Amino acid sequence: MKLARFDNGRVGVVDNDMIADITDAAGIDPKAWPPVGMVQLIARFAEHLDVLETLARDAPRHKFDAVHLDCPVVWPNKLIAFPANYQKHLEEMGEKRISAFTSKGQGFFLKSNSSLSGPNEPILLPPIPGREIHHECELAIIIGKGGRSISRANALDHILGYSCLVDVVVRGQEERVMRKSFDTFCPMGPYIVTKDEVADVTNINLSLSINGEVRQSANTRDLIVDIPAMVEMASAVMTLQPGDIIASGTPEGVGPIVDGDVLTIQIGGVGEMMLNVMGTSEGAHSVWDK
């Protein structure tokens, strides 16, 4: 099943070239603030997806390409991110004490929830002269059933599904959270693909292109901390909630994006997003002057 947010907070099930609008049938208020409709949907139905399938059968339908897709989970409780989680990416970042710098040795960090943006929003680059702003191609894991101290063996029971995610970052020595948390620095979408549609999470191809040129190409088999281990580690520290997002780390090939670029992220069986990159005047601050 593909779950999407569209047209200002409505929720739907994508069915080939159509989308079934289950907002009303599922009891979601699309106008509510904060915009937690998808989080509520996940909390209520993650363990009862068959109910959503039934609702979708009788729901009003629209042409999929006629709706405006939004970020599927725009107001999660947490946006968790694993750094340096592919061996070759570590090598390109020049890390010598490799084991200490992997997600295995360092653990994870949090990225601002407000950096999330949707598949139809541009990535807005702040004016920071002399700095590179990099793309990181990542598989997003969406939590279905929450929990604490989730074992590796039970991890998949807590995963709802997957999405495409770009972790955008200003390179430098400032606090990582600040460098990764500008508005629009975390595009996610185009929808959530539930785990039953992903045949083998240890064999998912992901790639990212800039202006049609492939920059990143990898497979989840090369993750250092794999998907169950990420759920185990994150939930050892904090209670995972329905709708929480885990950005699983980037493979090698990170590089700069600039005004006018077109970025494409493709994840096998999960989806594809094409995003415009634009410069903006907002974001300048003396903290970046070095």
Ligand code: MN
């Ligand atoms: Mn990253």
